[in-house]
Amino acid sequence: VNKYSHIPIGIVSCHGDLARWGKWPKPLVGIQCVDTIAVATTGRRVDEDTIPMSEPERHSTPMLDELENGPWPSFVSGIKRLRDEHSQERVNGVANDLLGQLEHSYETRKGYWKGGTVSVYGYGGGIIPRFSEVGQQFPDSKEFHTLRVQPPAGNHYTTDILRQLADSWEKWGSGLVTFHGQTGNIMFIGSTTENTQNFFDEINDYGFDLGGAGPCVRTAQSCVGASRCEQSCTNEHRIHRQLVNNFTDDVHRPALPYKFKFKVSGCPNDCMNSIERADMA
Ligand code: SF4
Structure with a gap:
C-alpha cells in the first residue's frame, strides 16, 4: 500500500503468503479507505488499522526537483520512487527524510552527516557509519550507514541471488544500493545500527561477506x-x-x-x- 497516495499500485493473487495466512479468500483484496481503495501488493497482510487516515507530510524539495530535469536518469527520481511507491511504510519514511535532509543541505550549503563507529560482531570494518546532525528534523534517516559487501569473482551473479540480496536489503535497509562502488563492493546504502547486524547475519547465511573499509x-x-x-x-x-x-x-x-x-x-x-x-x- 502506498503510504502517501493510497492509490492501487499493483495486484497479487492469493496463492502465496496471503493464502497461507488463510484469511484472504479472494484473489483480489480491497479495503475501503477514505475515498479510495487500497490493494495488497506484495504478499504482506494489510489491515484496516495499518492504513493511515491522514497523509504524512512529504518534505518539499524544490531544489532537488531541478535535478530531475535533463536527459540523464536522476537519483532524485529513484529515491522518490522508494518514497512514493514502495510497499513498506518504513522504506517510504526513510526515503522521505533522506530527501528532506538533502534539500536542507542544498539550502544551507552544508553537509550534515558525521561518522562514528559501527560494525558487526567480530569485525572491525566493512561499515561506513553515518549519523545525521539534524536527526531531530529527519528522524527516519538519522542513522544511515553503508555496508560494503564483497562481490563474487568476475562479478558473476545469478538473477536469483540478486533478487535475494534485494529482498534482504528491503527487509532491513533503505532499498538504496549501488552495483558496484569504486571500491568494487556492492554498496548497501542506508541502514540503522541495529539493522546493520540483522542484514549482515542474513546475507552471511547465504554466503556473502563484508568488504574492507579503513x-x-x-x-x-x-x-x-x-x-x-x-x-x-x-x-x-x-x-x-x-x-x-x-x-x-x-x-x-x-x-x-x-x-x-x-x-x-x-x-x-x-x-x-x-x-x-x-x-x-
Ligand atoms: S582484462 Fe579484460 S580483456 Fe583481459 S582477460 Fe580480463 S576481461 Fe578479458
Whole structure:
C-alpha cells in the first residue's frame, strides 16, 4: 500500500503468503479507505488499522526537483520512487527524510552527516557509519550507514541471488544500493545500527561477506576473465579467491597503517584498471 497516495499500485493473487495466512479468500483484496481503495501488493497482510487516515507530510524539495530535469536518469527520481511507491511504510519514511535532509543541505550549503563507529560482531570494518546532525528534523534517516559487501569473482551473479540480496536489503535497509562502488563492493546504502547486524547475519547465511573499509586489505576484484573472454591468459577467479581466502582476516580487522588493494585482470587490456587502482595488480 502506498503510504502517501493510497492509490492501487499493483495486484497479487492469493496463492502465496496471503493464502497461507488463510484469511484472504479472494484473489483480489480491497479495503475501503477514505475515498479510495487500497490493494495488497506484495504478499504482506494489510489491515484496516495499518492504513493511515491522514497523509504524512512529504518534505518539499524544490531544489532537488531541478535535478530531475535533463536527459540523464536522476537519483532524485529513484529515491522518490522508494518514497512514493514502495510497499513498506518504513522504506517510504526513510526515503522521505533522506530527501528532506538533502534539500536542507542544498539550502544551507552544508553537509550534515558525521561518522562514528559501527560494525558487526567480530569485525572491525566493512561499515561506513553515518549519523545525521539534524536527526531531530529527519528522524527516519538519522542513522544511515553503508555496508560494503564483497562481490563474487568476475562479478558473476545469478538473477536469483540478486533478487535475494534485494529482498534482504528491503527487509532491513533503505532499498538504496549501488552495483558496484569504486571500491568494487556492492554498496548497501542506508541502514540503522541495529539493522546493520540483522542484514549482515542474513546475507552471511547465504554466503556473502563484508568488504574492507579503513586501513586494511580492501575488497579484491577480478575481470570477467576466462569464463567469457578470449583474451584471458590466466585463471583470474582462482587468483581472486586465493587472495581473498589468504587475507580475509586483514580485510575484516584493520591493522595496517594504510589501505592495500588487490585487483585481478587476466591480460594487459586490464579491464579492472588494476594498474591504476590497486597496490598489487
Ligand atoms: S582484462 Fe583481459 S582477460 Fe580480463 S576481461 Fe579484460 S580483456 Fe578479458
